[in-house]
Amino acid sequence: MMTDDTAAAPTVHAIDEIVAKPGEGKALLEDYLARYAPGARARGMTLEQILVSPPMWLDDQSNTLVFLWSLAGAGAWWQMRFVGGNDPDVGAWWADADARAVSRRRFFASDPADMERLCDV
Numbered sequence: 001m002m003t004d005d006t007a008a009a010p011t012v013h014a015i016d017e018i019v020a021k022p023g024e025g026k027a028l029l030e031d032y033l034a035r036y037a038p039g040a041r042a043r044g045m046t047l048e049q050i051l052v053s054p055p056m057w058l059d060d061q062s063n064t065l066v067f068l069w070s071l072a073g074a075g076a077w078w079q080m081r082f083v084g085g086n087d088p089d090v091g092a093w094w095a096d097a098d099a100r101a102v103s104r105r106r107f108f109a110s111d112p113a114d115m116e117r118l119c120d121v
Contacts, residue, residue: 009073010114014045014080016067019102025052025063028100032067036093043080045069062102074118077108 020028029052037047051066071077084090097104110118 009076010117011110012071012073012077012114012118013048013109014069014071014077014106015109016065016069016104016106018065018067018097018104019062020065021100021102022061023059024100025065026057028097029065031100032065032097036090036097039084039087039089039093040069040080043083044076045071045080 016032018028018032029050041047046069047067048070049066049068051068053064053066057063071080094104
């Protein structure tokens with residue numbers, strides 16, 4: 001039986017949703033994985049899933065790319081925010097991505113069962 005001291009940290013999810021300009025979906029995905037993902041992993045993020053909508057590469061319409069990352073608790077989230085916010089490569093990546101995207105957003109979420117522990121900081 002786990003005690004509160006040995007229980008796994010609650011998970012924080014970071015979700016990136018990028019709507020690529022028509023014809024840019026596949027290239028933007030490849031660039032995200034090559035340029036953004038290695039640094040994100042170094043900042044403690046774990047890439048859990050990638051989704052592409054619609055499920056075919058489009059030349060004349062937009063694809064939506066969704067990246068689901070996880071972080072081990074509130075401390076890891078704050079560390080990721082601090083390090084990423086002070087890394088010029090992160091800002092450069094997003095500036096390049098913005099030029100190839102219709103829109104993008106990042107949001108954070110958690111399982112309701114983890115909320116109490118995440119709020120206890």
